[in-house]
Amino acid sequence: MLIKVFxxxxxxxxxxxxxxxxxxxxxxGYHLVGLPDNAIKESNYRIAAALQNNGYRIPGKKITINMAPADLRKEGSAYDLTLALGILAASNQIKSEDIEKYLIMGELSLDGSLQPIKGALPIAIKAQEEGFKGFILPNQNAKEAAIVGDLEVYGVENIEEVIAFFDLGKPLERTHVDTRAEFYKRLDFPEFDFSDVKGQESIKRCMEIAAAGGHNIILIGPPGAGKTMLAKRLPSILPPMTLNEALETTKIHSVVGKVKNMGLMSQRPFRNPHHTISSAALVGGGSYPQPGEISLSHNGVLFLDELPEFERRVLEVMRQPMEDREVTIARAKFTVTYPSSFMLVASMNPSPSGYFNDKDAPVSTSSIEMQRYLGKISGPLLDRIDIHIEVTPVPFEKLSDDNKAENSVTIRKRVTRARDIQTKRFAQIENLHYNAQMNTKQIREFCMLNVTSKELLKNAMERLNLSARAYDRILKVSRTIADLERADNISGDHIAEAIQYRSLDREGWLG
Structure with a gap:
């Protein structure tokens, strides 16, 4: 008897x-065809034990299983439940009238219980698009799949529940998720808040500007100055994700199995890979490509701590994704594209010892050692970072102050207001949403300067020996500062503040 299961x-x-x-x-005989990988080929052992332990069996007949389309390679153990139900239905051990109306996925344990799968959300979206009545999957993934509201999602604990559903008509409990309510409920409760940061008011201002314009930022300072603490709080002041952004971000995390009982992600992701990370782990890859850290930080923040400690080759592979906001991984027979629109936040010590121009430093570093250390960061990569800011240690008076600083929700309101201004400004330009994305032509159009501002910028570039690449970056950042103040035009004050945020372009840093 032939049966089709999906x-x-x-x-x-x-x-x-x-x-x-x-x-x-x-x-x-047992013949499994259709380009299954080893995990699927081994499924017959798991299926046999699971059925045996629940009062069923694999029939002693010739079983042929084809996984179509047969030219697409299948991988993973998530097909165990699909194959098991197909075998039971084809051997008349259970009824199969409605089995083709459901999409069924799940990894079987030997006792028949189900283990979670990866990619439940994109699978649920596809099931809804193709008109399936429902989606049966492990209970751990049910909340994630139930984000798709028009699809009946049934989370089950073991294969016995699924058999009873099809064979005896015993109903399964449908998983319901009010997507909008779940999404908005968690928006104003960030895990890390700027109110926890003592002092560092100028750095917090700088982070606010970076968030408002989507600017990449690098923090330079000695150990213990608070660089990591500040970076971890940046997602809390970014504008709240839209439902579309949340769905897109959740899909990527679902593919690598990082969602499970979370449901829809409402907080922007924050990824902090170690400096020993490989190129494939950062941008994505593998024989069957998986998303890398830059895709997992899509719509959020990628934090690279101790930037010069990363291999130069690893950092260079980020250059194209930072420009295109997507990464394409090519293999001999196929190509996969993952979105990667993220804010880069990097931190570094100013020298190998961690101290720079500090007479009281416990360890000194020669200028040659410092130049070699800073030279690990290539010019093209640095060219994609708009804001460089020095972070100094917080004095005891500030650390011991009991007064609460401004919280993230208050700062985020100002950031969101500035982003709204940019959204209206760039409404007619495709794929341009905030100031950091402007090219040279758009800078000339939207960052006009009066005579006083031009003269100020000219003098600053000459006196501080700022590089040519600093010019466009200063204009972008000053445009964001003006947006935060809801000013139509860039003034001299905006230019003056933006000039402060180009530390690495000054003489004595990178040469």
């Missing part, structure tokens, strides 16, 4: 429906 394969951040055709006929 599963799904995730390719990039999109799912493809897989038709599992199970045919039970006279003879002996």
């Amino acid at each position: 599963g799904s394969s995730v390719f990039g951040v999109e799912a493809t429906t897989i038709v599992v055709e199970v045919n039970v006929d006279k003879g002996i």
Whole structure:
């Protein structure tokens, strides 16, 4: 008897429906075809034990299973439940009238219980698009899949519940999620808040400007100055994610199995990879490509602590994704594209010892050692970082102050207001949403200077020996400062503040 059961394969951040055709006929043998990987080939052992422990069996006949489309490679253990139900239905051990109306996925344990799967959200979206009545999957993934409101999602603990549903008509409990309510409920409760930061008012101002314009930023300072603490709080002042952004971000995290019982992600992601990370782990890759850290930080923040300690080759692979806001991973037979629109926040010590121009420093560093250390960061990468700011240690008086600083929700209101101004400004320009994305032509159009501001900028560049690349960056940042003040035009004050945020372009830093 031939039975068709439906599963799904995730390719990039999109799912493809897989038709599992199970045919039970006279003879002996178990044949699984359709480019399954080793995890799927081993499934017959898990299925046999799970069925045996729940009062069923794999029939002693010739079983042929085809996973179509047969030219698409399938991987992972998530097809165990799909294959098991196909075998039971094809051997007439259970009824199968409605089995084709459901998409079924799940990894089986030997006792018949189900383990969570990866990619539940993109699979649920595909199931809803293709008109399936419902999606049956492990209970741990049910909340994630139930984000898709028009699809019946049933989370189950073991295979016995699924068998009872199809064979005996015993109803399963549907998982309901009020997506909008869940999303907005968690918006104003960030895990890390700027009110925890003592002192550092000028750095907090700088972070606010970076968030308002989407600018990449690098923090330079000695150990213990608070660089990491400040970076971790940046997502809390970024504008709240829209529902579309939240769905897009959740899909990427779902592919690598990082969502589970979380449901829809409402907080912007913050990724902090170690400096020993490889190129493939950063941008994505593998024989079957998975998203890397830059894609997992999509719509959020990628924090690279101790930037010069990263391998130069690893940092250079970020250059193209930072410009295009997506990363394409090519293999011999296919190409996968992952979105990677993130804010880069980097931190570094000013020298190998961690101290620079400090007479009281416990360890001194020669100028040659310092130049070699800073030279690990390439010019093209530095060219993509708009704001450089020096972070100094907080004095005891500030640390011991009991007064609460301004919280993240208050700062975020100002940031969101500035972003709204930019959204209206760039409404007619495709793929341009905030100031950091402006190219040279758009800078000339939207960052006009009066005579006084031009003269100020000219004098600053000459006196501070600022590089040519600093010019456009200063204009972008000054445009953001003006937006925060709701000013139509850039003034001399805006230019003067933006000039302060180009530390690494000054003489004595990078040469």
